[in-house]
Amino acid sequence: LLWFGISVPMVFMGSYFGFKKEAIENPVRTNSIPRQIPAQVWYMQAIPSIIMGGVLPFGAVFVELFFVLSSIWQHRFYYLFGFLFMVLLILVLTCAEIAIVMCYFHLCSEDYRWWWRAFFTSGSSAFYLCIYCCYYFFTRTRSSHFVAGLTFVGYTVILSYTFFVLTGFIGFIACFVFIRKIYGSVHID
Numbered sequence: 001l002l003w004f005g006i007s008v009p010m011v012f013m014g015s016y017f018g019f020k021k022e023a024i025e026n027p028v029r030t031n032s033i034p035r036q037i038p039a040q041v042w043y044m045q046a047i048p049s050i051i052m053g054g055v056l057p058f059g060a061v062f063v064e065l066f067f068v069l070s071s072i073w074q075h076r077f078y079y080l081f082g083f084l085f086m087v088l089l090i091l092v093l094t095c096a097e098i099a100i101v102m103c104y105f106h107l108c109s110e111d112y113r114w115w116w117r118a119f120f121t122s123g124s125s126a127f128y129l130c131i132y133c134c135y136y137f138f139t140r141t142r143s144s145h146f147v148a149g150l151t152f153v154g155y156t157v158i159l160s161y162t163f164f165v166l167t168g169f170i171g172f173i174a175c176f177v178f179i180r181k182i183y184g185s186v187h188i189d
Contacts, residue, residue, distance in 0.1 A: 027184035095122035099171030102171030118175035122169025130160040
């Protein structure tokens with residue numbers, strides 16, 4: 001009943017407004033033949049830059065993550081929701097900034113493949129979150145039951161994947177707006 005009453009009308013309303021909206025236009029004309037990308041130094045290649053990009057967003061939340069995990073797994077009360085909101089804003093800012101900076105560095109070195117790299121750069125902080133959750137499990141929970149460990153691993157995978165999608169989305173949208181802004185200001189006479 002809830003699905004038919006809310007979700008189905010929202011789908012049709014969203015598709016109606018989506019089809020009425022104009023398509024996104026590129027700010028400049030692009031060439032259909034891709035340019036050759038010059039050789040990159042080791043830290044500007046995909047894997048090292050993605051791994052480096054996840055450190056700062058994780059660093060913005062790891063202290064608060066301890067309190068959140070303690071409230072979930074050790075039955076402690078969590079009262080600092082205002083502070084958690086501030087940490088969320090810092091996370092959003094950090095994800096956007098690191099994705100834009102790394103994207104700018106790649107564009108300066110003539111590497112135009114930024115779409116997935118922007119997503120993975122800020123989304124890689126979920127890898128560090130998963131490692132921290134494993135560290136938390138082995139040092140803080142003191143649980144020797146297989147089912148408890150399996151439950152922890154299951155929730156950690158869900159939390160890490162959600163964090164990956166959230167931070168990756170923030171990084172991609174920030175890069176998308178940044179690229180449209182810098183290429184929209186280019187005037188070719």
